[in-house]
Amino acid sequence: MRKKKKPAVLPVVLLFTLILAGFVRADDDVSFKSKPEGDIRTHGNSIVWMSYSSGNWDIYHLDKSTGVETQITHDKNTQGYPDVWQNYIVWQDNREHTKSRLGSFDIYLYDITSGQEKKISSIEGDHQDPIISDNKVVWVDNKDGDKNIMLYDIQNQTIEKVSSNEAEAFGVAFDGRVIAWVDARGGDFDIYMYDISQKVEKQLTHGLGDELDPLVSGGKVVWMVEHNKVSQVYMYDTQNGYTTKLTVGDENHRPIAFSEDSLLIIQGNKLVLNNVNTITGQPIKSPAGTIPKQAFLSGDKVIWYDGRGMTTEKITDAVNRGLLAENNPEEPSNPDPKPKPTPTPTPGSSSSSSSKEDKNGEKEEVNGRKLVKADEDKVITSQDGRMTIKITKGSFDKDVHITIYQDMQYKADGYLSLTPVYRWNIEEDAKLLKPMEISISYRDIAINDNTKKICLYEIQQNKAPKPITLKVDHKTNTLAARVKGSGRAALMIYNKDFNDIEKHWAYDVVKTIAAHHIINGYEDGSFKPDKEMSRAEFVKILISSLNIDEEEVQPDNKSTFQDVPDNYWASEYIYIAYKKGWISGFNGSFNPNSPVTREQMVSILMRAYEDISTDKGYEESDLSGYKDKGEISSWALDSMKRAAGLDIIKGYNNEINPQKNAARAEAAAMIYRYLEKLGRM
Known part of the structure; x- marks a missing residue:
C-alpha cells in the first residue's frame, strides 16, 4: 500500500514504524x-x-x-x-x-x-x-x-502459429511449457493443448459435453466439463498421458486457480482446495467469506481479489478458516455464495461501465437469468439441458442478460414435435454485432422415422415454422443454427405425402427433401418425380435448401436478367443466386423456363459448395469410370470432376449423362447428397 505523507513533526522512530507497517501491509492488502x-x-x-x-x-x-x-x-x-x-x-x-x-x-x-x-x-x-x-x-x-x-519467443524474437488449421481457439491458459485452450472447430467446445518441447498439438476431449475453463500448471491441464446438468473437473497429465476425473457429486464444480499440485475449485456455493495427485479436497474460505472474483495460488500463499482490492495470506490460514466454518454449523459456510455480477466494459467503449450491477445476482442465476459480458465467451443451457446458446466475445456492444424459457410443444397439422419450444429473451436494448449459435439435442428421444428429416425451426408468432438448420452433428444428435436476437425454436419433423412416389427409387430422398421444405408437389397431391425440372425451379430449391437469411441479400428492384422480370415467381431466388456468383446466364438472359441439364445443375451446385463449405481437402474424380465423359462441356468439366469426387453426382450404367435434362427426382437426390456433404442433414 502506498504510504501517505505525514506531518514533519512526527518523531523519526514513529515515522519509520509507520512506513515499515505500510510495507508489511502491502503484501497482505492491496488497494x-x-x-x-x-x-x-x-x-x-x-x-x-x-x-x-x-x-x-x-x-x-x-x-x-x-x-x-x-x-x-x-x-x-x-x-x-x-x-x-x-x-x-x-x-x-x-x-x-x-x-x-x-x-x-x-x-x-x-x-x-x-x-x-x-x-x-x-x-x-x-x-x-x-x-x-x-x-x-x-x-x-x-x-x-x-x-x-x-x-x-522473447529471447529469439520469433513468432509461429502452433495450432492446426481451422482452429477456433479461445480461453487460453499457459504455464511456459504447455498451452491449453477451448476450441470450437468441431461444433462443440473441446479442450486442445500444445506441448512446446514436443511441438505437438493434442485434442484432449471429444464431445462428452462442453469443456471450458482450462488451467495449466507444471505440465498438467485441468478443465471443467458440463454434462447432464452438472459440471465436473478433469485433469490431463502430459508426463504419463493419463486423464483423471478430480471431482464427483451432484454439485457443480469449476476450477479457478491452479499452481503446482494445488487446485482451487468452486464447488456449489463454497470453495475447495484440491490436491491433484491424491485427488483429495479440503474446505477453504476467503477472509470475507465470499466467493472471490478472482483467486491466485503462489507457493504457500493464496491471493484473493474481490474486484476492489487484494488480500494475500497463507494457504494454511485460509484452510483453517474453511475447516472452522465447516465444523461450526452455527456459522454460515458462505454468507454470500455467489458474487453479484458486475458488468465489465469492453475496451473501445466510451464509458467505464456498460450497465449497473445487478442487485439480485444470486436469485437471477437460480431463475436461469444469465449475465453475458460483452468481452467474454458465454454458454447458456436450458433447464433440461437440451438447448444451448453459445455467445462469443464481442457479440454484443454491451453487457446483457439472457434467459431461456421452455414453452409447450408446437402443434400443427403435418408437424411432429420432438422438443418443447425454447424461448430465449435478451433483456437489454443491446446491439448484436455477430450472430449467436443455438443448438438443440434430440438425444434420448425415441424417433420412429428417418432422423435426417429432423429440422431446427424458428417459431414465429402467426407465421409458419421456418427451417433454420445450419449444421447437424449425428454423433451428439444435435442441430444448430445462428440467430440474431431473441426468439423461439424447436426440433420437429414435417411429413409431406405425395400420391405418386411410393414405389419410386427416390421415395426416401424426396420425402426427406420435402421434410426440409425444400421442394413441393403439385395441387393434385403429386410430385411428378420424372418430370423435367426447369432452371428456375432448380435455383429455387437450391436457395431454399440453404436457409439463407432474408436480410443477407435484399433485392434492389432491378432486373438481373432481361428475361426475368421483377414479378416473375422465382425472381428473388434467381437474384440471390446471381449476386452470390452461382449463376451467370447467357448473353444477359437466364432462360428460366428451359430444362436444366445435369451438367448445368452440377456447375451451379459446385459454385455454391465452394462458396459455403469449409472442406477443401476432397479429391476430384478423373471420371474414368464413365464412358460418356467426353460429352461434358469444357466449362462444366471441373465442376463434374469435383462433384463426382464428392459423390454428389452418380451415374447409371457407367454413364453420367451430362447433356440430359434433369428430372425432379434427380434434382432432389443431388440436393440431398449436397446437404449431406455440407453437414446440414
Whole structure:
C-alpha cells in the first residue's frame, strides 16, 4: 500500500514504524487508485490491469513491494487485457487499427526495468488475449475466419502459429511449457493443448459435453466439463498421458486457480482446495467469506481479489478458516455464495461501465437469468439441458442478460414435435454485432422415422415454422443454427405425402427433401418425380435448401436478367443466386423456363459448395469410370470432376449423362447428397 505523507513533526522512530507497517501491509492488502476493469493478472510483486480511469483504456502496474502504482500506457487509442511475468508486461493494442469502432489489435511487450515497449505481433491478423510465461508469449490471432494460437519467443524474437488449421481457439491458459485452450472447430467446445518441447498439438476431449475453463500448471491441464446438468473437473497429465476425473457429486464444480499440485475449485456455493495427485479436497474460505472474483495460488500463499482490492495470506490460514466454518454449523459456510455480477466494459467503449450491477445476482442465476459480458465467451443451457446458446466475445456492444424459457410443444397439422419450444429473451436494448449459435439435442428421444428429416425451426408468432438448420452433428444428435436476437425454436419433423412416389427409387430422398421444405408437389397431391425440372425451379430449391437469411441479400428492384422480370415467381431466388456468383446466364438472359441439364445443375451446385463449405481437402474424380465423359462441356468439366469426387453426382450404367435434362427426382437426390456433404442433414 502506498504510504501517505505525514506531518514533519512526527518523531523519526514513529515515522519509520509507520512506513515499515505500510510495507508489511502491502503484501497482505492491496488497494488500487485506478479502478481495475475486468480481470487482473499478478506475478511475484507485480499486478497489472486495464482501467478507464484516465478517460481512455490504458494499462496499469502496481509493485506490491513498494506500493507504487504506475500508468504504463498513455496512447489515445485502446490498450487492454494485460498479463505480467517477471519484468515483462504484454497487452493487446489497437493504435494502428483505428478505422473501425473497435478495430483490430496487435500485441505489445513492455520491459518494466528499461521502460521500453515494442510490437511483437509482426504478422497480419487480429491479435488478442496475450499470456506471458517463461520468456514466451501466446495469444489468439483471428484471421480468415480461424482463431489460431500464436507463440512468440522473447529471447529469439520469433513468432509461429502452433495450432492446426481451422482452429477456433479461445480461453487460453499457459504455464511456459504447455498451452491449453477451448476450441470450437468441431461444433462443440473441446479442450486442445500444445506441448512446446514436443511441438505437438493434442485434442484432449471429444464431445462428452462442453469443456471450458482450462488451467495449466507444471505440465498438467485441468478443465471443467458440463454434462447432464452438472459440471465436473478433469485433469490431463502430459508426463504419463493419463486423464483423471478430480471431482464427483451432484454439485457443480469449476476450477479457478491452479499452481503446482494445488487446485482451487468452486464447488456449489463454497470453495475447495484440491490436491491433484491424491485427488483429495479440503474446505477453504476467503477472509470475507465470499466467493472471490478472482483467486491466485503462489507457493504457500493464496491471493484473493474481490474486484476492489487484494488480500494475500497463507494457504494454511485460509484452510483453517474453511475447516472452522465447516465444523461450526452455527456459522454460515458462505454468507454470500455467489458474487453479484458486475458488468465489465469492453475496451473501445466510451464509458467505464456498460450497465449497473445487478442487485439480485444470486436469485437471477437460480431463475436461469444469465449475465453475458460483452468481452467474454458465454454458454447458456436450458433447464433440461437440451438447448444451448453459445455467445462469443464481442457479440454484443454491451453487457446483457439472457434467459431461456421452455414453452409447450408446437402443434400443427403435418408437424411432429420432438422438443418443447425454447424461448430465449435478451433483456437489454443491446446491439448484436455477430450472430449467436443455438443448438438443440434430440438425444434420448425415441424417433420412429428417418432422423435426417429432423429440422431446427424458428417459431414465429402467426407465421409458419421456418427451417433454420445450419449444421447437424449425428454423433451428439444435435442441430444448430445462428440467430440474431431473441426468439423461439424447436426440433420437429414435417411429413409431406405425395400420391405418386411410393414405389419410386427416390421415395426416401424426396420425402426427406420435402421434410426440409425444400421442394413441393403439385395441387393434385403429386410430385411428378420424372418430370423435367426447369432452371428456375432448380435455383429455387437450391436457395431454399440453404436457409439463407432474408436480410443477407435484399433485392434492389432491378432486373438481373432481361428475361426475368421483377414479378416473375422465382425472381428473388434467381437474384440471390446471381449476386452470390452461382449463376451467370447467357448473353444477359437466364432462360428460366428451359430444362436444366445435369451438367448445368452440377456447375451451379459446385459454385455454391465452394462458396459455403469449409472442406477443401476432397479429391476430384478423373471420371474414368464413365464412358460418356467426353460429352461434358469444357466449362462444366471441373465442376463434374469435383462433384463426382464428392459423390454428389452418380451415374447409371457407367454413364453420367451430362447433356440430359434433369428430372425432379434427380434434382432432389443431388440436393440431398449436397446437404449431406455440407453437414446440414
